[in-house]
Amino acid sequence: MAEILEINNLSLHFDTPEGEVCAVRGVDLCVKQGEILAIVGESGCGKTVLCQSVMKLLPKNARIASGTITVDGTEITGCSEKEMRSLRGNLFSMIFQDPMTTLNPTIPIGKQIAEAVRKHSNAGKDAAKARALELLELIGIEDPVVRYDLQPHFFSGGMRQRCVLAIALASNPKILFADEPTTALDVTVQAKILDLLLELRDKLGLTIVFVSHDLGVVARIADRVAIMYAGKIVEIGRVDEIFYDPRHPYTWGLMQSLPSLAREGEPLHCIPGMPPVMLNPPEGDVFAYRNLYALQIDYEEMPPFFAVSPTHAAATWLLDPRAPRIPSPVSLRRKEGEPQ
Amino acid sequence: MTATPVLDVVGLVQHFAINRSVTIRAVDGIDFSVDAGEVFGIVGETGSGKSTVAKSILGVNALTGGEIYFKGNLISAKHLPKEVKDDVHRNMQIIFQDSAAALNPHMTVEEIVAEPLLVNRVYAAKEEREERVLACLAQVGLSAAYRHKYPGELSGGMRQRVAIARSIAIRPDLIIADEPIASLDISIQAQIVTLFQHLQKTEGFSFIFIAHDLSMVRFLSTRIAVMLKGKIVELAPTDELFRHPLHPYTASLISSAPVPDPDLERSRTRLAYDTSLFTGDGVLTEVADGHFLLM
Ligand SMILES: Nc1ncnc2c1ncn2[C@@H]1O[C@H](COP(=O)(O)OP(=O)(O)OP(=O)(O)O)[C@@H](O)[C@H]1O
Numbered sequence: 001m002a003e004i005l006e007i008n009n010l011s012l013h014f015d016t017p018e019g020e021v022c023a024v025r026g027v028d029l030c031v032k033q034g035e036i037l038a039i040v041g042e043s044g045c046g047k048t049v050l051c052q053s054v055m056k057l058l059p060k061n062a063r064i065a066s067g068t069i070t071v072d073g074t075e076i077t078g079c080s081e082k083e084m085r086s087l088r089g090n091l092f093s094m095i096f097q098d099p100m101t102t103l104n105p106t107i108p109i110g111k112q113i114a115e116a117v118r119k120h121s122n123a124g125k126d127a128a129k130a131r132a133l134e135l136l137e138l139i140g141i142e143d144p145v146v147r148y149d150l151q152p153h154f155f156s157g158g159m160r161q162r163c164v165l166a167i168a169l170a171s172n173p174k175i176l177f178a179d180e181p182t183t184a185l186d187v188t189v190q191a192k193i194l195d196l197l198l199e200l201r202d203k204l205g206l207t208i209v210f211v212s213h214d215l216g217v218v219a220r221i222a223d224r225v226a227i228m229y230a231g232k233i234v235e236i237g238r239v240d241e242i243f244y245d246p247r248h249p250y251t252w253g254l255m256q257s258l259p260s261l262a263r264e265g266e267p268l269h270c271i272p273g274m275p276p277v278m279l280n281p282p283e284g285d286v287f288a289y290r291n292l293y294a295l296q297i298d299y300e301e302m303p304p305f306f307a308v309s310p311t312h313a314a315a316t317w318l319l320d321p322r323a324p325r326i327p328s329p330v331s332l333r334r335k336e337g338e339p340q
Numbered sequence: 341m342t343a344t345p346v347l348d349v350v351g352l353v354q355h356f357a358i359n360r361s362v363t364i365r366a367v368d369g370i371d372f373s374v375d376a377g378e379v380f381g382i383v384g385e386t387g388s389g390k391s392t393v394a395k396s397i398l399g400v401n402a403l404t405g406g407e408i409y410f411k412g413n414l415i416s417a418k419h420l421p422k423e424v425k426d427d428v429h430r431n432m433q434i435i436f437q438d439s440a441a442a443l444n445p446h447m448t449v450e451e452i453v454a455e456p457l458l459v460n461r462v463y464a465a466k467e468e469r470e471e472r473v474l475a476c477l478a479q480v481g482l483s484a485a486y487r488h489k490y491p492g493e494l495s496g497g498m499r500q501r502v503a504i505a506r507s508i509a510i511r512p513d514l515i516i517a518d519e520p521i522a523s524l525d526i527s528i529q530a531q532i533v534t535l536f537q538h539l540q541k542t543e544g545f546s547f548i549f550i551a552h553d554l555s556m557v558r559f560l561s562t563r564i565a566v567m568l569k570g571k572i573v574e575l576a577p578t579d580e581l582f583r584h585p586l587h588p589y590t591a592s593l594i595s596s597a598p599v600p601d602p603d604l605e606r607s608r609t610r611l612a613y614d615t616s617l618f619t620g621d622g623v624l625t626e627v628a629d630g631h632f633l634l635m
């Protein structure tokens with residue numbers, strides 16, 4: 001499979017009154033055609049900004065400080081807004097985290113989807129409406145004909161989220177950036193949407209970059225997983241490698257926060273402290289201050305990536321041959337049998 | 341149980357007329373009560389009416405039918421005695437799905453959290469009030485460094501925590517939390533859920549916890565109601581519900597909840613339930629001790 005998206009050494013800064021915020025720091029990432037890559041990490045670690053920088057839909061005060069982004073063979077960091085607009089229509093589209101930022105509150109939902117269809121094809125009015133109804137049906141909105149003419153506020157949170165998905169799919173994109181597309185959905189609908197995304201991948205070869213903090217969803221849908229912390233990818237690997245053999249203490253912390261992995265009657269594990277504001281990143285590993293397993297060197301020098309397998313790598317000094325051996329505290333084992 | 345429940349919802353109906361021919365039956369006759377110190381979970385399909393239930397309890401919409409009692413007092417009537425109104429105002433707090441977005445952008449974090457204390461004149465001394473505000477911020481994991489910040493300067497997760505701090509400041513009897521953690525990441529979800537658990541144990545708050553994430557609801561709730569198309573289809577103590585789901589919709593929900601285990605997740609069979617077959621007929625009937633089923 002060919003690489004459809006290649007990000008090299010991408011750094012992105014925000015100019016703010018307090019100074020420069022380093023939201024993305026030297027990210028390298030490759031996504032293959034038809035692959036589903038999940039990006040996981042705490043709030044503020046830069047997941048959305050990373051997607052936005054590929055889409056070039058960044059806030060005004062953002063600046064790409066270094067790096068290249070190659071999409072389907074084209075280097076796009078130098079593209080003009082006009083070139084980007086056509087790329088956005090035909091190559092990629094994004095489902096935003098907050099459905100109301102995509103939806104216009106005053107325009108009926110159906111019309112908004114039909115408009116999206118028309119913007120990206122030369123469909124006539126009736127054809128666009130028919131396609132919009134089809135999309136509403138596809139994403140599982142009941143009574144699409146009645147719902148077609150209703151404004152967003154008549155829809156529940158989850159229904160709105162599905163309409164946003166319909167709009168994103170209207171342009172038949174090759175790469176879909178899905179920023180927490182199922183957070184507002186109940187599990188049965190969520191399962192349907194995930195199945196739908198998997199089906200689109202299998203049938204159309206859709207490539208999906210899936211941002212989520214729900215590790216259950218990630219376990220379901222992802223081929224590969226990238227764990228992000230404070231603007232950096234700290235661990236990346238195939239989904240089984242990340243879940244059954246996590247190596248970075250941050251990944252351990254995330255897994256331990258899950259209620260389904262908690263032992264009966266015990267409190268949930270919380271990663272101490274909070275992610276840092278990336279105004280003046282400290283020397284060394286920024287996670288060190290929250291890391292129960294931090295070594296002296298973590299405070300002094302940023303850890304490089306250590307390869308665990310050809311497909312799995314983590315940036316933690318614990319993988320250095322000189323480091324003490326620390327067994328993973330995460331209890332998830334492969335094929336352990338159904339947890340009730 | 342003989343003690344008066346904190347909240348009693350009787351025959352709640354909430355319809356919305358869209359136009360002459362279309363009426364959305366958002367909530368279609370449901371009954372439940374929440375005991376003191378209980379965490380009552382509500383789960384269900386998107387659009388099944390969960391948020392509408394929360395809003396109806398709060399009096400956002402005039403009820404189409406039914407009654408709501410708070411600590412034994414009717415609160416769903418149009419005209420309420422002043423004491424009842426004040427009591428509701430003070431002792432029932434809500435955290436919305438999008439509370440974070442609803443914070444007043446012109447107030448600082450400290451002012452936002454202090455407001456209900458001021459309005460209800462909880463503390464005479466400014467120092468006491470400040471102390472309470474800072475304690476609440478600390479409880480949701482926000483240091484005093486944030487007290488003078490404005491909502492626009494905070495991330496979504498932080499804003500949600502400010503909303504939570506505000507709702508607990510006054511030590512209400514009942515907190516209605518409508519997907520309070522959906523917008524938060526796992527590690528902070530764990531913090532907030534741990535906080536809810538702690539508050540419920542130490543301060544005896546009652547909670548209505550509306551969520552999609554079954555694993556969190558299971559972790560936190562004492563009893564759970566499952567909603568579908570404006571009806572409660574099943575209501576049971578948490579363990580009982582997960583061990584013996586009786587309604588096919590409940591079974592499909594439980595089997596659809598994603599588990600963070602790739603092999604299991606991909607090999608598991610999900611029980612499908614065609615919700616278009618659901619008519620909503622029947623009455624909620626006790627089939628085992630405390631286990632109710634719509635039949
Ligand atoms: N317009 C902006 N100006 C300054 N800083 C910004 C701006 N937008 C985002 N940031 C900062 O960039 C960082 C990354 O933000 P981003 O929205 O990508 O986080 P995220 O990982 O998507 O978080 P969440 O899970 O909460 O959506 C954050 O620290 C945020 O404060």
Ligand SMILES: Nc1ncnc2c1ncn2[C@@H]1O[C@H](COP(=O)(O)OP(=O)(O)OP(=O)(O)O)[C@@H](O)[C@H]1O
Nearest residue numbers: 154155156157158356366386387388389390391392
């Ligand atoms: N003010 C309103 N006017 C008209 N219809 C409404 C209104 N509020 C809610 N509805 C409708 O009532 C139904 C229930 O909506 P509600 O928001 O209660 O669902 P929910 O269970 O909270 O869903 P979600 O899980 O997606 O948040 C939906 O069909 C919705 O479109």
Ligand SMILES: [Mg+2]
Nearest residue numbers: 047048097179
């Ligand atoms: Mg984001």
Ligand SMILES: [Mg+2]
Nearest residue numbers: 156157390391
């Ligand atoms: Mg809702």
